[in-house]
Every structure is written in C-alpha cells, then in structure tokens.
Amino acid sequence: QVQLVQSGGEVKKPGASVMVSCKASGYTFSTYGISWVRQAPGQGLEWMGWISAYNGNTNYAQKFQDRVTLTTDTSTTTAYMDLRSLRSDDTAVYYCARGRNGVVDHWGQGTLVTVSS
Amino acid sequence: DIQMTQSPSSLSASVGDRVTITCRASQGIRSWLAWYQQKPGKAPKSLIYGASTLQSGVPSRFSGSGSGTDFTLTISSLQPEDFATYYCQQYHSYPYTFGQGTKLEIK
Numbered sequence: 377q378v379q380l381v382q383s384g385g386e387v388k389k390p391g392a393s394v395m396v397s398c399k400a401s402g403y404t405f406s407t408y409g410i411s412w413v414r415q416a417p418g419q420g421l422e423w424m425g426w427i428s429a430y431n432g433n434t435n436y437a438q439k440f441q442d443r444v445t446l447t448t449d450t451s452t453t454t455a456y457m458d459l460r461s462l463r464s465d466d467t468a469v470y471y472c473a474r475g476r477n478g479v480v481d482h483w484g485q486g487t488l489v490t491v492s493s
Numbered sequence: 494d495i496q497m498t499q500s501p502s503s504l505s506a507s508v509g510d511r512v513t514i515t516c517r518a519s520q521g522i523r524s525w526l527a528w529y530q531q532k533p534g535k536a537p538k539s540l541i542y543g544a545s546t547l548q549s550g551v552p553s554r555f556s557g558s559g560s561g562t563d564f565t566l567t568i569s570s571l572q573p574e575d576f577a578t579y580y581c582q583q584y585h586s587y588p589y590t591f592g593q594g595t596k597l598e599i600k
Contacts, residue, residue: 411589413537421529421537421580421591437588438494471536478525478584481548483536 380484398472499592516581
C-alpha cells in the first residue's frame with residue numbers, strides 16, 4: 377500500500393533552516409510528484425510547492441519562492457523540503473502528499489516544525 | 494492567484510442529515526477542483542478530484558458537482574465519522590490554493 381512517512385518534529389530558532397523528509401513506498405516513486413502543504417496552528421491549509429519525482433521540475437508558491445527548496449532522491453524514494461530563514465510564523469505542521477497532474481491522493485502524517493527563540 | 498471561498502465557514506448538523514458545502518473560485522477553473530476532509534490532529538484525506546470523481550475507498554454518500562467557478566460538496570446522509578473540517582482546492586493554475594475550510598459540527 378502507498379505510504380508517505382515523514383521525519384519527526386523539529387524545534388528551530390529564528391533564522392535557522394529546517395529540512396523535512398518524506399519517505400515514499402508502495403508505488404513507483406518516479407511516476408508521481410510530491411506536493412508540500414503546511415498548516416499553522418488553528419489555521420487552514422496552505423500550498424507551498426510541488427516537485428516531479430520524474431525529472432525534478434518544481435513549482436513554488438510565490439510566498440515561499442526565495443526560502444524553500446524541494447528535492448527528491450530517487451535512489452531512496454524520499455522527498456525533501458528545505459525551508460530557510462525561519463520565522464515564528466513558520467511554526468506549522470508540514471505535510472507531503474503524492475500527486476499527479478495536480479490530483480493529490482495520499483498524504484504523509486505531518487511534521488510539526490516549531491520556531492521559537 | 495486564484496482565491497477560493499467556501500461557505501459556510503461552519504455548519505451544525507445531525508446524523509442522517511443531508512449537507513451541502515459550497516466553494517467558489519475567483520476565476521474559472523473548469524473542473525480542476527478537489528475536496529479534502531480533515532479531522533483534528535490528523536492529516537487531510539483526499540475525497541474528490543475533478544470536481545466530482547470520488548477517490549478510491551470514499552463512501553458513495555459523498556458527491557461533488559460544479560464547474561467553472563461554483564462547486565458543491567454534498568454528504569447525502571451524515572454519519573458520525575463525517576464530522577470534520579472540509580477544504581476545497583483548485584489545481585487549475587499555480588499556486589494551487591485552498592479554501593479557508595468549513596467546519597462541520599454535531600448539532
């Protein structure tokens with residue numbers, strides 16, 4: 377069965393960087409992309425970006441364009457989200473999700489990133 | 494960016510009720526719309542894509558309709574496990590924006 381297993385929670389100081397991983401299994405990794413979505417405490421869902429696991433093509437929300445990098449490692453079927461220059465309002469649960477042609481069907485369990493001095 | 498607006502923001506209903514949630518896009522998105530369900534402390538669950546196609550395993554009491562700018566999610570007969578927050582999302586153009594969510598509560 378399709379599974380996306382994310383790395384554990386992180387606590388970071390303002391200005392630091394965080395990398396969240398998303399290990400995929402149960403399907404051919406390169407035939408789908410991975411979207412990243414975040415959710416601040418008590419808030420709604422916010423789309424951050426998408427990466428093709430086939431060729432590494434990416435699309436980022438303008439809001440995150442300068443601070444986020446999405447990558448994949450096909451040898452380990454793992455996707456990564458790197459967010460830099462963290463601020464307190466980056467405190468959120470970060471989700472990866474499998475998608476193709478914009479359609480998302482499976483989600484990771486989420487990773488809580490807390491930014492606090 | 495395309496703005497997605499859901500209504501209502503919250504809704505109280507009883508088990509067995511028929512419920513409809515509306516999602517409006519700020520510009521036409523054809524049928525490039527998805528619906529998600531999220532329960533507290535859990536990851537979202539994908540329900541519908543293409544405005545009306547159920548994801549595998551989603552009960553048939555869920556249905557979606559609409560195209561262009563106006564869409565609806567209908568639950569034909571509410572079950573206890575359906576009380577959750579529902580989100581629409583357009584995937585017509587980047588960035589793929591979400592509605593603000595509709596919280597469905599037990600009356």
